[in-house]
Amino acid sequence: MKSLKVENLEYSYGKNKILKGVNLSLDSGELVxxxxxxxxxxxxxxxxIMGFYKMDSGKVLIDEKNLKDISLGELSKKIxxxxxxxxxxxxxxxxxxxxxxxxxxxxxxxxxxDVNDNNIVNQVIKDLNLENYLSRKVVNLSGxxxxxxxxxxxxxxxxxxxxxxxxxxxxxxxxxxxFLERLIFKxxxxxxxxxxxxxxxxxxxxxxxxxxxxxxxxxxxxxxPKDIIKKDILEDIYGYSPEIIExxxxxxxxxxxxxxx
Ligand SMILES: Nc1ncnc2c1ncn2[C@@H]1O[C@H](COP(=O)(O)OP(=O)(O)OP(=O)(O)O)[C@@H](O)[C@H]1O
Ligand SMILES: [Mg+2]
Numbered sequence: 174m175k176s177l178k179v180e181n182l183e184y185s186y187g188k189n190k191i192l193k194g195v196n197l198s199l200d201s202g203e204l205v206x207x208x209x210x211x212x213x214x215x216x217x218x219x220x221x222i223m224g225f226y227k228m229d230s231g232k233v234l235i236d237e238k239n240l241k242d243i244s245l246g247e248l249s250k251k252i253x254x255x256x257x258x259x260x261x262x263x264x265x266x267x268x269x270x271x272x273x274x275x276x277x278x279x280x281x282x283x284x285x286x287d288v289n290d291n292n293i294v295n296q297v298i299k300d301l302n303l304e305n306y307l308s309r310k311v312v313n314l315s316g317x318x319x320x321x322x323x324x325x326x327x328x329x330x331x332x333x334x335x336x337x338x339x340x341x342x343x344x345x346x347x348x349x350x351x352f353l354e355r356l357i358f359k360x361x362x363x364x365x366x367x368x369x370x371x372x373x374x375x376x377x378x379x380x381x382x383x384x385x386x387x388x389x390x391x392x393x394x395x396x397x398p399k400d401i402i403k404k405d406i407l408e409d410i411y412g413y414s415p416e417i418i419e420x421x422x423x424x425x426x427x428x429x430x431x432x433x434x
Contacts, residue, residue, distance in 0.1 A: 175201035175236055175333045177222075177366050182231035183390075184221045191217045193390030194231070201333070204360050204367035206377040206398075209387035210411055215370040218387070219336045222368075223252055235334065249277035253332035255323045255340045261312060267322055268307040271298065274329030297328045301355060316343035324352060328359055335360070337369040341376065349373075353380045375425045378402055386410045399424050 179197040183190065191214040199205055207215050220226045222233050224240050233240040235251060243251070253274075263270060275290040286294070298304060303325055306318065314322065320343055327335050337356070341349040357380055360367045371377050377384055378398040386394040386406065394406050402424040408414040415426040 175366055177334055178234040179222055180232040182221060183229040184217060184226055185229055191390060192221060195392055197392060199366050201364045201366050202361055203382040204357055204369060204380060206381035206384045207368060207370045207387060208377060208384055213387045214390055215387055216338050219338055219370060223254060223336060224248060251333050253327035253330045253335045255327055255337040261319050263311040265311055267309050267311060270311050271326050271329055274326040294329055297325050301325045317348055320344060321352060334366045339370055349376060374402065378424050
C-alpha cells in the first residue's frame, strides 16, 4: 500500500509565510484535487511536498518514510511531476524526451536503456497513441501536445506518486477529458497516488476522488466533490458563489455574469 502523509507543513518565501500548517493524508488509487484562488500556495505546496523547497517545519512521509531520509535517487523513482510552467525549449525529439523518463531506473549508465525500459516506453507510446509525434521536435509542439507528452513521460517514469500542476490548462475540452481519463485509468490500474492542482471545478468534480480547498496557507476543506462543492464553501474560497447543478450524482457549477438574474 502506497501512502503520502503531510503533517503541519510550513513554508515561507523569505519572511512571507505561504504554507501555514498543511495536513494531508492520501492512500493509493486516489486522485486528489488541490483547488483555491490564484496565489494561495498550491504550486508551492506541491514543490514543498516533493522536496524541491526546504520546508520551515512539519513532516512529509512517503510510504511511512520521512522525506528527509529518502535519497534523491530513490525519490526520483517514486515521484513524477508535471509542472505548471515547464520549459519547452528542448532540442530533443519526442521519443528521446520520453526515454528520459527511464533515467532514474537505469542500472548501467554505460549501457543506457535495457530491453525492459524500452518495452515500458513502447507500451506507453501505444497506450497514449503518441506514435505520430515521436520524430517531432519537442520545441515545435503546441502547448497542449506537449502536456500530453509530459503525461507519457510521467507514466514511463513509473513513479508511484504523480504530481500535476494545472496539466490541462492548455488542453481543449476533448483533450482535457482524454488526459484526465487516461490519468485516472492509470492511477486505478497501477494503484498510484495522484495529486492535481486544477482550477476547473467541473473537471475536478468529475475526476477527483477528493477535493482539497486551500485558503490562508491551509487546507480548509477536504472531502468528496459532491459533499464539498457547495455555495457557502465556494463563497468562502473564491469570494464568488455560482449556481450549483447536479447531474447523475455529480455536481457542476454554472458561472454567470454579475448582472444576470
Ligand atoms: N519564488 C518565489 N519567491 C517569492 N514569492 C513567491 C515565489 N513563488 C511564488 N511566490 C508567491 O507565493 C504565493 C503562492 O504562490 P503559488 O505559486 O504557490 O500560488 P498558486 O496557488 O499556485 O497560484 P496560481 O493559481 O496562480 O498558480 C504567491 O503570492 C506568489 O506570488
Ligand atoms: Mg500555481
